[in-house]
Amino acid sequence: MTHVEPDRWHYLRHAAVVACFSAVVALGLVIAKGGDWLLQFIYAEAIGLSIWACTDFGRLLFKTDPESNWPTGWRMIVMQVSAVIVGYAIGTSIGDLYCGCSTFELWQRSPRTFAGYFVLCVAVTVAICFFFLTRGRDQRRLRQIATAQRDASEAQLKLLESQLEPHMLFNTLANLRVLIGIDPPRAQAMLDQLIAFLRATLSGSQQPFHALSAEFARLSDYLQLMQVRMGDRLQTQLALPRELADLPVPPLVLQPLVENAIKHGLEPHVGGGRIEISAERTGERIVLRVRDTGAGLSAGAAAAGTRFGLDQVRRRLATIYGAAATLDLRPAGGGEGGTDAIVTLPA
Amino acid sequence: MHATALIAEDEALLAAEMRAQLARIWPELEIVAQVGHGAAAVEAALRLRPQLLFLDIRMPGMTGLEAAQAIAEDWPDGVTAPLIVFATAYDQYAVEAFNHAAVDYLLKPIDARRLAQTCQRARAALAAQRDPNAAVAAPWDAALGQLRSLLATPTLSGRSGVDAPERLQVIQAGVGNAIHLIPIDDVVYFEAADKYVRVITADREHLIRIALRDLLPQLDPQRFWQIHRGTVVRADAIAVAQRDEAGKLALTLRGRPERLVVSRLYAHRFKAM
Numbered sequence: 001m002t003h004v005e006p007d008r009w010h011y012l013r014h015a016a017v018v019a020c021f022s023a024v025v026a027l028g029l030v031i032a033k034g035g036d037w038l039l040q041f042i043y044a045e046a047i048g049l050s051i052w053a054c055t056d057f058g059r060l061l062f063k064t065d066p067e068s069n070w071p072t073g074w075r076m077i078v079m080q081v082s083a084v085i086v087g088y089a090i091g092t093s094i095g096d097l098y099c100g101c102s103t104f105e106l107w108q109r110s111p112r113t114f115a116g117y118f119v120l121c122v123a124v125t126v127a128i129c130f131f132f133l134t135r136g137r138d139q140r141r142l143r144q145i146a147t148a149q150r151d152a153s154e155a156q157l158k159l160l161e162s163q164l165e166p167h168m169l170f171n172t173l174a175n176l177r178v179l180i181g182i183d184p185p186r187a188q189a190m191l192d193q194l195i196a197f198l199r200a201t202l203s204g205s206q207q208p209f210h211a212l213s214a215e216f217a218r219l220s221d222y223l224q225l226m227q228v229r230m231g232d233r234l235q236t237q238l239a240l241p242r243e244l245a246d247l248p249v250p251p252l253v254l255q256p257l258v259e260n261a262i263k264h265g266l267e268p269h270v271g272g273g274r275i276e277i278s279a280e281r282t283g284e285r286i287v288l289r290v291r292d293t294g295a296g297l298s299a300g301a302a303a304a305g306t307r308f309g310l311d312q313v314r315r316r317l318a319t320i321y322g323a324a325a326t327l328d329l330r331p332a333g334g335g336e337g338g339t340d341a342i343v344t345l346p347a
Numbered sequence: 348m349h350a351t352a353l354i355a356e357d358e359a360l361l362a363a364e365m366r367a368q369l370a371r372i373w374p375e376l377e378i379v380a381q382v383g384h385g386a387a388a389v390e391a392a393l394r395l396r397p398q399l400l401f402l403d404i405r406m407p408g409m410t411g412l413e414a415a416q417a418i419a420e421d422w423p424d425g426v427t428a429p430l431i432v433f434a435t436a437y438d439q440y441a442v443e444a445f446n447h448a449a450v451d452y453l454l455k456p457i458d459a460r461r462l463a464q465t466c467q468r469a470r471a472a473l474a475a476q477r478d479p480n481a482a483v484a485a486p487w488d489a490a491l492g493q494l495r496s497l498l499a500t501p502t503l504s505g506r507s508g509v510d511a512p513e514r515l516q517v518i519q520a521g522v523g524n525a526i527h528l529i530p531i532d533d534v535v536y537f538e539a540a541d542k543y544v545r546v547i548t549a550d551r552e553h554l555i556r557i558a559l560r561d562l563l564p565q566l567d568p569q570r571f572w573q574i575h576r577g578t579v580v581r582a583d584a585i586a587v588a589q590r591d592e593a594g595k596l597a598l599t600l601r602g603r604p605e606r607l608v609v610s611r612l613y614a615h616r617f618k619a620m
Contacts, residue, residue: 167405170436171358174456178364229358233407270384270408 011056014132015049021128022048025120042098047091051125054083054090070133084125088118164201165259168226175228190228193221200252208320209248212279216240218251219258219277226262233272234262244279247286249345250316256309257290257341265294265339273338286345293338297331313343321346350473352399353380355388355414356434357406361455365401365434368459373466385409389417396422397429399469401453404435412497413560416576419487419494420610424594427476428487430469440500448496487611494612515565518546520553527553535584535603537562539577549602574598575610588617 026044030037058079062071071079092103106114172194179187200218216238223236258275266273273293280287310327317325324346332340352369356362362381369376376399380391384407392400392414400418402411409417415431422428434453435441445452451465518529529546538545539559546553555562559577566579573579580598587599588609596609596617609617 166437170455171361174364174436175358175360177456178360181364228360231359233357267405268407270386272407 014056015052017131018048018052018128019045021124025124039095039099043092043095046094046098047088047121048124050091050094051084051087051121052128054087055080055125055129058083070136080125080129084122088121160201164198165263168259171229172225179228186228190225193224196221197225201255207251210251211245212247212249213240213245215249215251215254216277216279219254222255222258223275230262230266230272234266235272235274237274237276239276239278241279241281244281244286247279249288250320253313253316253343254288254290256313257343260309261290261292261294261339261341265292265296267294269294273336281347284347286347288343288345290341291332291338293332293336296337297329297339317343317345348470348473349375349377350399350469351377351379351395351397352401353382353388353392353395353397354378354401355382355385355406355411356401356403357383358403359383361403365457365462368457368462369466372459372463373470376466383407385411385414388414389421392418392429393421396426398427398473400429400431402431402433404433404438404441412494413576415494416498416612419491419612420576422487428490430472431490432465432469444497444500448493450493450497491612491615498612513565514567515562518553518555520546520555522553529553531566532581534581535600536578536580536607537566537571547603572613572616574607574613574616576612578607580607 022044023041025048026037026041029035029040029044059070062075062079070076096102096104103114103117172190176187176190176194179190197218200221220236220238223234223238227234227236254277258277261275266275276289276291278289278291280289310329314327317327326342326344328340328342328344330340330342332338350373354362354365356365362383366378366381369378379395379397382388382391386408388400388402388406388411389409400415402414404411406414411433415433418429430451432451432453433441433445434455434457436455442452442454444450451468453461453465514531516531518531518534520527520529529548533548535547535549537559538547540554542558543554543556544559544562546555559579563573563579570582571579572582572585580600584601584603585598586601588596589599590596596614598607598609600607
């Protein structure tokens with residue numbers, strides 16, 4: 001939670017609320033006991049605003065909770081009690097100054113009356129403080145909810161943006177635009193692949209599983225789109241054993257791995273390369289593998305770019321399979337360089 | 348008006364389309380080279396010296412901006428600098444940077460009207476260059492400022508857009524099966540060598556496996572000055588900066604005998620106080 005520094009209006013708003021409360025108290029006293037209404041009003045306002053000043057000044061000095069900007073625990077009690085005593089003394093003195101009498105003499109003459117005033121004053125202070133504290137807490141809660149909602153929609157947007165990478169989308173459209181002019185049948189085929197890819201991406205999060213054969217079909221759509229763009233620089237090889245075709249997998253779980261292989265493996269590699277996607281059963285596990293012969297893992301910028309996609313895959317696997325599923329990234333063997341991304345699922 | 352141009356675009360279909368569009372809009376524009384990656388763009392541009400360069404930003408090996416930097420640094424003196432137009436499919440940071448640097452750019456898919464506008468501007472600029480009455484400006488002056496501005500945009504220069512990474516204090520270099528630790532203050536300069544960087548101290552050199560562009564953000568720019576796309580020098584190791592007869596700026600170092608050449612992109616750093 002971020003620390004919200006209150007502006008000066010925050011304090012002035014408090015003063016205004018206190019002034020209103022004090023006016024109500026003054027009115028109450030006039031109705032209950034009669035007497036000079038102006039005098040009551042001045043006493044009430046002087047005492048109320050003095051206690052407000054002491055309280056908010058004390059808050060500025062001793063605030064320990066950066067969220068509410070109030071002190072906490074015993075500090076709060078000590079600060080508030082001192083503020084009431086000091087504020088009451090100051091406010092009463094101001095009132096006394098106005099009427100030319102001394103309320104503190106009342107202490108000798110009629111301790112009960114004096115105590116009555118003081119208790120009233122404490123009660124009103126407690127009521128106002130309670131009002132401010134709960135109101136502040138409600139506002140903070142609303143702020144927290146708003147922040148959480150914003151974070152959630154940002155994450156969702158980021159996920160969608162990573163799946164529908166705008167750079168890929170616009171380049172694909174640019175290619176499509178060219179093909180419409182020179183090779184309409186090929187343009188139509190490309191458009192069909194793009195439609196299938198978009199449909200899968202946009203509805204992918206709605207169904208929990210689809211068949212591994214459907215996963216391979218979507219990856220194939222994506223790779224063919226990329227092949228129009230990259231030409232000879234991209235070779236692909238998809239190997240799905242028939243007995244695994246119906247295996248349920250989370251939709252597009254391999255998509256970020258294939259995208260990474262292209263974006264960070266083959267695209268930056270002048271010679272391009274090959275992507276191999278395969279599935280096999282080894283004992284009690286299913287091993288899904290995305291392998292490229294591209295630039296390979298580097299400690300640099302590419303690593304930062306791949307992380308979001310990988311995190312996404314890991315998080316989805318963990319939600320569905322717990323610790324039973326893993327994702328590993330390692331330099332590919334076989335002397336061709338590149339990267340091996342391996343997902344293992346429980347069979 | 349006859350003019351020469353180079354197209355650098357890694358996607359063959361898009362390159363062909365751009366060529367076709369240019370042929371319609373500017374029939375006298377001769378495409379002297381069409382290349383598919385950054386290094387080829389640099390090689391062809393320096394060899395053929397076209398007047399106009401269309402550089403895609405995202406290309407394999409070397410980005411369009413890196414290619415522009417290399418071309419600007421190695422372009423021969425006395426030859427009029429080429430006009431550069433960048434192309435990108437989607438990159439809001441790039442577009443912001445282009446606008447900020449007042450560099451012309453094209454968004455893919457390329458709109459024919461927009462391309463016509465770009466050609467119009469290029470024609471006007473080339474005509475101004477030919478005008479014998481025009482004041483002869485140093486060939487690179489305007490373009491260098493634009494390139495510097497673009498290179499200062501982290502996401503464009505190929506560096507990751509992550510928050511400022513921690514500054515390196517010690518360089519760890521593998522030598523055989525040992526790791527040598529080199530305090531950053533001992534480094535006189537760094538030199539790019541393909542995917543590696545040579546780390547040169549007063550008495551030794553080491554190779555570390557990182558691209559210079561990825562190392563740069565980890566160095567304090569106040570202390571380590573880039574003087575060339577492939578060279579970064581510790582500022583207090585520089586003794587003298589001097590222009591030779593050909594006008595090239597070179598640095599003499601404290602603690603190393605060799606002289607380092609400063610490219611025209613970074614020469615503006617060296618001014619008497």
